[in-house]
Amino acid sequence: MYRDLGSERTHDLSSEPKRRAFLEWEWDTQQHHLMIDEERCRQLLNSDLPTLTGNVLLPCMSYRDQTELLRLLTEACHSLSARRFGCCLQLSDDQCCYIELSFKGINRHCVKGVITPLLFVHATTSTLGALFEQLFNNPHHGVLIADQDRKIVVCNDYFLKHANYTNQKLAGCSMDVLNSSKHSDNFYPKIWQTIESVGSWSGVVLLQTSAGKTYPQDLTLQKVTLVEGVFYVGVYLDLSDNLYRIADVELGGVELLTQLPTEKQFIHTLANQWMDDVNARVSMVVAFHPIFDQVDDFELKSVLSEHLASNQVVEHVGYLGSDHFVACLECDKVNGPSQIRLIHRTIRRFFAELNHTAGSHIHNAIIKGRVGVSVLGHDTHSPKLLVSHAVQAMLEQSVEQRGQITFYHGALHKEVLRRKELEEWAEKLIKAQAVEVYYQPIVDVKSWDIVKFEALSRFKAPNGQLLNTQEMVMIAEDLDLVSDLDWCVGKKALQDLNSIQEEFGRMIGVTINRSLNTKLEVDEVLQSADSLVHQYASTPENVTIELTESAYFDSESRQSSLIRNIRHRGVKVAIDDFGTGYSSFSYLSDCNFDILKIDREFIKDLKEGSHKFFIVKMITQLAHTLDVKVVAEGVETAQELGIVCGLGVDYIQGYFFSKPLPMEELGNAWNYCDKLERFLSSSSHLKRSGILSITKLHLPTLTPGDTIEKARILFESDQYSLEEIPIVDRSVCVGIVSREDLNLHLSPTLGTKLETARDVTLGKKTLNQVMNTHVHTIPLEMPISEINELIKSGVKPPWLVVNERGGYLGIITSRDILQYFADG
Secondary structure: OEEEHHHHOOOOOOOOOOOOEEEEEEEEOOOOEEEEOHHHHHHHHOOOOOOOOOOOOHHHOOHHHHHHHHHHHHHHHHHOOEEEEEEEEEOOOOEEEEEEEEEEEEEOOEEEEEEEEEEEEEOOHHHHHHHHHHHHOOOOOEEEEEOOOOEEEEEOHHHHHHHOOOHHHHOOOEHHHHEOOOOOOOHHHHHHHHHHHHOEEEEEEEEEOOOOOEEEEEEEEEEEEEOOEEEEEEEEEEOOOOHHHOOOOEEOOEEOOOOEEOHHHHHHHHHHHHHHOOOOEEEEEEEEEOOOOOOOOHHHHHHHHHHHHHOOOOOEEEEEEOOEEEEEEEEEOOOOOHHHHHHHHHHHHHHHHHHHHHOHHHHHHHHHOEEEEEEEOOOEOOHHHHHHHHHHHHHOOOHHHOOOOEEOOOOOHHHHHHHHHHHHHHHHHHHOOOOEEEEEEEEEOOOOEEEEEEEEEEOEOOOOOEOOHHHHHHHHHHOOOHHHHHHHHHHHHHHHHHHHHHHHOOOOEEEEEEOOOOOOOHHHHHHHHHHHHHHHOOOHHHEEEEEEHHHHOOOOHHHHHHHHHHHHOOOEEEEEEEOOOOOHHHHHOOOOOOEEEEOHHHHOOOOOOOHHHHHHHHHHHHHHHOOOEEEEEOOOOHHHHHHHHHOOOOEEEOOOOOOOEEHHHHHHHHOOHHHHHHHHHOOOOOOOOEHHHHOEOOOOOEOOOOEHHHHHHHHOOOOOOOOEEEEEEOOEEEEEEEHHHHHOOOOOOOOOOOOOHHHHHHHOOEHHHOOEOOOEEEEOOOEHHHHHHHHHOOOOOOEEEEOOOOOEEEEEOHHHHHHHHHOO
């Protein structure tokens, strides 16, 4: 079975390396027996071999090597795969041979392989001593040996020279004395964890010298197990003069793809220029991150770099990595506001030149990206900080500011690092669809029961704590991941809907959000929402889609047909954060929506008679006129609840009822019942027992200085069908004008072709001259049951309803009283 491959060739091999001899063998895993031609093996190894165990080779190995070989043999059998193992054999006459065993599992009980001797050494004390001395005390790598407690035993001359230590100082010291405090707290513990688990670690560290200075080192740490015990061997290579070896893309201060100076080289050039510059010029650094259509568009990056290098406006250019470019520009130094104009002009010239030479593709990539600027003498006096300041200004730029130029305006280094970590975490969670979904109940004010849940995103930090939701959503918007976030949350909510209905009732619905604050076209977002419902909603009639109102109403109304398509599925469409936009009412009148949500901003600390009170009243009245339901969002207190109930909203959502809850705690959403019962039984509840339930809160009012003609136009309007008009001065109703009162002061020819000059004069008469000031007022807190006593006592309507400060809230007419009794 022994063959020398070199002897099988008949032609001249003098010009080729000699083939090594090898010997085939088999291993029986059941019998733990090695089958090999022992005589050939002795010839191959040129040594006598032990025969007591019948396995020939194993007794020549150390216990550690025997254990590892048996493990590999077992693995090869089970997986029927190939393995390779190298070790030293202790042979007769102080011989030591390093061999290689190559083998493969044939079946579950048999392994076949070959043994190849690679190196023979006469293992005498002098030979081993010379070998150790030359490897240990080499002139090109530092070597350190520590014992099992990581206490330093000895270091070679190379290490001592570069670390500025002596063996007398280091011997017996912990290896921690060499650690740099610049690394993170868990950096070194992780290194030792790796060494203990896999036996070695390699990487770049900062080595602290005896003088306290730190230098980068390429380090390999190896765990060595001998009979005498465990040792750790560290092999160091100083990188202080060879920094190009740290980064794969850097060589001699130049990034190979772009052929532009690296960050360090760029800053070095800036510093030298600043020291040598005698001209009165202003230097600035522009940092920009173009967004290419393809992430790895190497050709465009190369073209951009060429045009940057040849740009006539720039002084220096550089590449920071990860598609971040920098350019140094200069302009004349002047006094006064003209300096800012010159800075802007210089930056505009730079980008105009780049657009002209590099073309529209690169220009569009820059416009879609971010741009930050730092100006020497304005935000820093050190040229070495220009790059970091420009990059920070660039990173602070929001999505809405893309295509604009952001100047550095503060030392926000820690905040930038924190935000970067949050961005990475948000992207990871969203792409893995690992965002938590919480549900907040929406309560019907008629039944005081939950009719639906709004699905809300929640982000958990690696330690399990909830992060600030608003901040994380804004980060998702900045990363243009908000559509992915909405899809992720919406999908989970629609999948949960069946479980929610099974546990809490088939009529329970769910509300999902679709933000339009994204780079996607509005059409794409609406089509995505329609697709989401089609794929995952088994009962679309129980689904509501909320659209961010402010973003939507900045768009054209051509999306109306897409919204109608969604509604045709039975899905209800809501406007979220209503009131924060400026064109809400005109688009609401198109009747494309089913539900309107009033933002928490208008509900917080709501009081009768306040400006917010009348805003909410107006919004509610308008929505009901258009047959749109109203949700008051963010109701937290009993006072807020009482007021919005009195204003006639249809649904209420907020912490008064429940905070958003995870799916497993959804049963707790009904824990508001006791609190609600106290509210309903208190005098503050005005919806069922208060006078506001029959009060007209939305009638138009006039002031005492308005004219009779203005009142006549209101009475003739078909929109209101008025019988009386309240006359309000600074929130206080000072009187009313009825149709009868007005007719006493009007001519029947006013406003007709027969109108006379006297008629016009009468029409200009002010209302304070004709209004009725003797009107009965009733307080907001009066129970509705007291209406009977008022009528019996002869108090005729209309009645004015006022708050605790006497401020006007509304009016009760004869028609309202008749309707109240007709309704029972």
